Amino acid sequence: MGRPRGFDVDQALERAMRVFWARGYEGASLAELTGAMGITKTSMYAAFGNKEQLFRKALQRYGDGPAAYATRALEEPTARAVALAFLRGAVRTTTPPGGPSGCLAVQGALASSDESRAVHDLLADWRNDAGVRLEERFRRAVNEGDLPRDADPRRLARFIMTMGFGIAVQAANGLAPAELDEIVDTALLGWPA
Amino acid sequence: MGRPRGFDVDQALERAMRVFWARGYEGASLAELTGAMGITKTSMYAAFGNKEQLFRKALQRYGDGPAAYATRALEEPTARAVALAFLRGAVRTTTPPGGPSGCLAVQGALASSDESRAVHDLLADWRNDAGVRLEERFRRAVNEGDLPRDADPRRLARFIMTMGFGIAVQAANGLAPAELDEIVDTALLGWPA
DNA sequence: AGGGTTCTGCACCGACCGGTACTTAATTGA
DNA sequence: TCAATTAAGTACCGGTCGGTGCAGAACCCT
Incomplete structure (x- = not known):
């Protein structure tokens, strides 16, 4: 229940993965990440935790x-x-x-x-x-x-x-x-x- | 003429090279670089130009x-x-x-x-x-x-x-x-x- | 309809980023 | 001795960093 998510988590993660891939972890800024993911920083933090956890999930997706x-x-x-x-x-x-x-x-x-x-x-x-x-x-x-x-x-x-x-x-x-x-x-x- | 340099340029460059080596170009901050070089940011800019030129000289030293x-x-x-x-x-x-x-x-x-x-x-x-x-x-x-x-x-x-x-x-x-x-x-x- | 819950967008946080203006210190040549 | 010149130290610049507080929007259940 509650307001439903307005974006596709898988697709956002895929796009974040590509940004990390191209820029590296430190070279990928939250602004570029969330821009590519099509969401705001707030939504990213709510869905993934923080930048490091977003990277961990992106790496997992990379492996799969x-x-x-x-x-x-x-x-x-x-x-x-x-x-x-x-x-x-x-x-x-x-x-x-x-x-x-x-x-x-x-x-x-x-x-x-x-x-x-x-x-x-x-x-x-x-x-x-x-x-x-x-x-x-x-x-x-x-x-x-x-x-x-x-x-x-x-x-x-x-x-x-x-x-x-x-x-x-x-x-x-x-x-x-x-x-x-x-x-x-x-x-x-x-x-x- | 003028006030002589208070540090050894070669030694400072050597230390900068090691910081770049360990941290990468973007991961090496001016604070850490100049800290390791034993000089202030002002002296670094006067002697080397800017961060990118410092890296270029450090890379040259790496090659030699x-x-x-x-x-x-x-x-x-x-x-x-x-x-x-x-x-x-x-x-x-x-x-x-x-x-x-x-x-x-x-x-x-x-x-x-x-x-x-x-x-x-x-x-x-x-x-x-x-x-x-x-x-x-x-x-x-x-x-x-x-x-x-x-x-x-x-x-x-x-x-x-x-x-x-x-x-x-x-x-x-x-x-x-x-x-x-x-x-x-x-x-x-x-x-x- | 309305409360409870979750998500979104905006504005904002302190910290640090690379880079610099300005003052003071140390030297040379006259 | 003193102007000219160059280096060093301090304090600061606007911008961006990762991260958040808060108000409103969109949903489910009663």
Whole structure:
């Protein structure tokens, strides 16, 4: 009961996510955020709490949406296919035709002032979690005989994650998807048979 | 003539560079910058112009100092040695024992508000220039027969740059130098003979 | 119809942002 | 000794930051 909300929370969150994606956490002002969301600051505070909680929800949406490739890739049948799907997904997500370049989880708050340390750490954890899931998938691949018995799952996962982060920076540098795909191919040349 | 400067410009610039490195361009406030430099805002403006020009000079110092490994690596005798020296240098520079983690050129302004677009573009150019120099070095290696005739210098350079950027993010994530060196070794497994 | 509840829009908060005018201090050359 | 010149320190500028108090609007239930 009470007055119903005059805007679509999902759509507002989607737009906030894109602003954070393009500007970073600190670079995104409440004025620009709420302007893009089509609501006033008061409505934003009522619906999301504050700027930091809005970012947390935007990051969650990012993981369920644009960055869902990271989870989907884990379902590929072989470790090589997982790695390839992961990096191809990174390329596609960091170079959206009509959206911001790069990766929200990378450029959201790589460096920040002390006040934003909480968000900085949140993103570091987010990135590390993605690496751990990849590592577990590769460990399974070793157990299944899909990867050589002497392969180091943690090393491989960290390598792939490093490539993903690097691709995010290259995308922010303006490289095209086709050029990034070439880089991915080069990176996988040394992948264990 | 006139009253002599009461501080060491080089030392002040070094300290400013470290603040920018840790906080990013927008995250570094004039108060924190001048506090670390040990001077007042007035002195900073008289000596450096404004915040953006201070950053430009700090970036130049970064290239001549911590990031000089990128230029030194080009002098290695073989393409493989160049790539290895470049990435080992990236590891060492992005994990200084007493300094900020990561790479100033990466985390200085990956995402930013419109007002800082100039700095954002400056860093993108800086990163691209490093890639171009690497590419030219690899092209020379192909001509010298050091790399196979069918090797693509641009592709290889972009791959190494991507690894460097990724290492910078992993360093900001808290990985230790030894762990990053492992990643470098993994990355070079597929390097053309 | 009217109370209870929730949301919206406006105006406003103190704090901090990058940047500067002005006074005072320290130096050189005459 | 004293004007000319440059640096340093203080106090301040308008603007924007994230965040709120408050009044009115829009809904549900009785």
